[in-house]
Amino acid sequence: MIMRSADPFDALFAFQQALENRLSGDWFGGTTAGMGSYPPINVFQQGDDLVAIIELPGINKEELNIQSKENTIRIAGRKNIDYPEDISLHRRERLSGDFDRTLVVPMQIDPDGIKAEYNDGLLALFIPRAEQDKPRTIEIR
Amino acid sequence: MAGEQELQVQQKREVDRAQEPTTPMRAFLPTTDIFENEDALTVVLEMPGVDKSNIDVDIENGTLTVEGRINFDKYKDMQPTYSEYNVGPYRRSFRISNRVDQDKIKAEMRDGVMTLVLPKAEEAKPRRIEVT
Numbered sequence: 001m002i003m004r005s006a007d008p009f010d011a012l013f014a015f016q017q018a019l020e021n022r023l024s025g026d027w028f029g030g031t032t033a034g035m036g037s038y039p040p041i042n043v044f045q046q047g048d049d050l051v052a053i054i055e056l057p058g059i060n061k062e063e064l065n066i067q068s069k070e071n072t073i074r075i076a077g078r079k080n081i082d083y084p085e086d087i088s089l090h091r092r093e094r095l096s097g098d099f100d101r102t103l104v105v106p107m108q109i110d111p112d113g114i115k116a117e118y119n120d121g122l123l124a125l126f127i128p129r130a131e132q133d134k135p136r137t138i139e140i141r
Numbered sequence: 142m143a144g145e146q147e148l149q150v151q152q153k154r155e156v157d158r159a160q161e162p163t164t165p166m167r168a169f170l171p172t173t174d175i176f177e178n179e180d181a182l183t184v185v186l187e188m189p190g191v192d193k194s195n196i197d198v199d200i201e202n203g204t205l206t207v208e209g210r211i212n213f214d215k216y217k218d219m220q221p222t223y224s225e226y227n228v229g230p231y232r233r234s235f236r237i238s239n240r241v242d243q244d245k246i247k248a249e250m251r252d253g254v255m256t257l258v259l260p261k262a263e264e265a266k267p268r269r270i271e272v273t
Contacts, residue, residue, distance in 0.1 A: 008213070009166050011213065012166050012213055012229065013165050013166045013167075015216060015221075015228070016166065016167055016227055016228065016229055018221045019224040019226075019228060020224075020227065021221075022221045022222065022223055023225070023227075025223050025224070027222060027223035028223065037150065038147075038148040038149055039148075039150070040225040040226040041223075041225050042223065042224045042225060042226060042228070043221075043222045043223040044216070044220055044221055044222055045219065045220045045222050046218060046219050046220075047218075050222070051219060055189040055190075055226060056189070057187040057189040057252060057253035057254050058187065058253065058254040059252060081174075083174075083176060084178065084183075086178055087176040087178045087183075088176060088177050088178075089175070090175040090177060091173060091174060092174050093151075093173050093174060094172050094173070094174050094185065094187060095146075095149065095151065096146075096148070097146040097147055097148040098146075098147055098148065099147065099148040118252070119192075120189065120190055120192045120252065120253045121189035121190065121191075121252045121253015121254060122189050122190050122253065
């Protein structure tokens with residue numbers, strides 16, 4: 001639960017703690033998604049649906065390839081860093097290279113309904129839950 | 142070559158707190174490249190989730206400080222289910238020489254990556270010394 005609070009710093013801290021508590025969870029199970037693969041992913045629930053938010057700063061949208069099939073989502077691409085010529089590098093922390101990651105979502109999703117947005121270096125995948133997977137209220141007669 | 146390698150996740154490093162902050166909130170260090178040529182010093186910082194209206198760049202007493210804030214409204218009504226990285230503001234400071242022309246600093250933000258170009262002051266540029 002995200003605690004509601006009038007103070008934005010309290011709200012932020014509660015959010016950070018909620019993320020911390022979900023660290024190294026096994027929601028994806030023992031799939032190829034595995035911890036430590038690039039890019040890092042956070043998954044949220046929004047109503048019935050899922051939202052995956054992936055940190056991918058400085059990517060060219062054209063170099064990003066997202067595929068979905070049944071409950072599997074593949075995110076592949078490359079991150080290029082171009083340095084100008086004739087420079088001396090003082091500090092080099094940013095990494096470039098290829099990535100390819102496959103997620104197996106542990107619930108039934110609608111693979112055709114997935115929407116992707118890339119803004120401010122974050123890739124957001126909106127993943128609708130399959131109709132037949134949504135919980136139903138069972139009435140007692 | 143560098144382009145062939147597979148990308149690894151870099152764990153976010155927390156900002157070292159020289160002074161105890163009043164809030165328990167965490168801030169993180171942006172992953173940074175710094176390079177230099179004859180004309181300018183360039184600082185490139187990765188701050189995913191920060192848009193250009195949420196950045197402060199400040200130079201005081203030879204210290205360059207960059208801060209990027211996250212807009213948390215985007216996370217409203219979302220319950221964390223699984224997480225591999227934490228989310229928070231970015232902050233990082235660098236000591237720079239006073240030979241930078243502070244009036245001509247240029248900043249550009251694109252896809253969560255900020256590029257700061259700090260032009261060198263005229264007298265700081267290298268001069269060819271003629272041997273006579």
